[in-house]
Amino acid sequence: MSEYQYYEFLALDRPLDEDEVGQVRALSTRADITATRFVNEYHWGDFKGDPTKLVERLYDAHLYYANWGSRRLLLRLPAGSLTAKEATAYAMDDALSVWTRSGQTLLDFSVSSEDGGECEFETSYTLSAFVGLRAELAAGDLRPLYVAWLAGLTVWELAEDDEENYARAVEPPVPAGLASLSGPQRALADFLGVDADLLAVAAEASRPATADVVDRTALAAFIAGLPAADKDALLVEAALGPVSPGPGLLARYRAAVTVPGPRDEIGRRTAAELLDTAYRRRTDRRQKEQTARVRADAEAQEAGLHKVAQGTEEAWREVDGLIAQKKASAYDAAVVILGDLRALEAHAGGTADFDRRVGELRAAHRGKPSLMQRFDGMGIPRS
Known part of the structure; x- marks a missing residue:
């Protein structure tokens, strides 16, 4: 099997200094390296560095995929904008890991092919498709985390695990807007191989995205009611910090005004419920598609016979x-x-x-x- 691996890193909140660029250069002589970006493709050999440590120390985002099916997206955010506790609710084996390091929350979105066969990517991914996820998460939009949980459920289903585990596992909080994912979120779902029918079933318990649209007047009233010390801290952060305090403030506002959705009131679904409903939806859809194809073939044949008969x-x-x-x-x-x-x-x-x-x-x-x-x-x- 021919080999292909893609590595990309981005420094978004601050560029690397000259010494740090030199450290990264020592790991790869062929990579395209600047103060804000590292990218390299491997058709033989492997990257000598440790991507996890590089993101913990230097970079804010990392993308990796290989033609044998391994896919990984690493994101780093200030812990003040997304806490590990919030994100861990969506952690799932084979899909999302969460930890903290030096005041940063790290999210590891990873899936791997289990069959060892060659995987052909229809899209040549780059980090530009995913970096918008950081701002969304910082602003309190947790849809990327739920998408990752569904990716883990997709892998779990394919592994044909013990059905008792499906019945015990309960979905995490369902964020609004699952039926209308943003561009970066759709790219993430595709990258992680989330089953489309499973996503559609999960979205049935999600409030419309419009429910989270910020009311400017209400936001102004919320900010006016903040303690003076909090406002001063936000202004200092805005003046000196490399990261805007805006997304974190929006997340804080949304957490204060969010009302329970219908699914919060009646209880969350189990993995078994989601998978079974997705299976029925998938089966019904495929039967309808097959019926439509048979009808189209019959109509085409009838049209051909009519033409010949004339x-x-x-x-x-x-x-x-x-x-x-x-x-x-x-x-x-x-x-x-x-x-x-x-x-x-x-x-x-x-x-x-x-x-x-x-x-x-x-x-x-x-x-x-x-x-x-x-x-x-x-x-x-x-x-």
């Missing part, structure tokens, strides 16, 4: 003209028309005339082995 002799002449071209594609087209002619005559009560005429065609063109093979494939008897 000019049977013209169809036979078209077959003669296609065979005369002595091309494989023309032979294929001729065989399609012959199939319609046979079906049309069979529908009318018999195929005697078709058998006679196609037998004459076989006799006249027996020196064309490619055409004879196609006739054999149609089941046209040899004379």
Whole structure:
């Protein structure tokens, strides 16, 4: 199996200094490295550094994927904007790990292929598709964390784990807006391989995203009611800090004004409930798609037969003209028309005339082995 690995790091809140760039350069001589970005592709060999330690010390985001199916997104946020306690509610084996280091909350979104087969990515991912998640999380939007939990549930289902575990596991708090994910959140769901039917089922218990739209007047009243010391601290942070205090303030406001949704009032669903409902939805959808395909095929065949019926002799002449071209594609087209002619005559009560005429065609063109093979494939008897 050919090898492909992609590594990318971004420093968003502050650039690396000259010494730090030198440290990273020592880990890779071929990477494209600046004070804010590291990117490299590997077709052989491997990265010598430890991505986890690099994000803990230097970078705010890391993206990795390999063509054998491993995928990883690491994000680092100030603990004041997203606490580990908040995020840990969504932690899930094989999908999301959470820890803190030096006043930072670290989120590790990771999934791996279990079959060891080669994985073809339809999209060439870069961190630009995901960095918006940091601002969303800092502002109190926890949809990325719930998406990660669903990714873990998808992996769990594929592993065919003990059904008792499904019945015991309960979903974390369901954030608003699951039915209308943002661009970075849709990219995350795709990157982590979240099952679309499972996401749709989970979204049934989610309030509309409009429920979290900030009322400017209400926000102003909330800020006016904050203690003076808190306001002073926010102003100092805005003046000196590398990170805007705005997202954290919005998260604080939303936490204060959020009212329970319908699912909060009646209890959260178990993993078993979600998986079973998603399975039924998936099965029903596939049956409807299959029925639609069968109907479309039948309508197409009926349309083809109707067209042939309007000019049977013209169809036979078209077959003669296609065979005369002595091309494989023309032979294929001729065989399609012959199939319609046979079906049309069979529908009318018999195929005697078709058998006679196609037998004459076989006799006249027996020196064309490619055409004879196609006739054999149609089941046209040899004379």
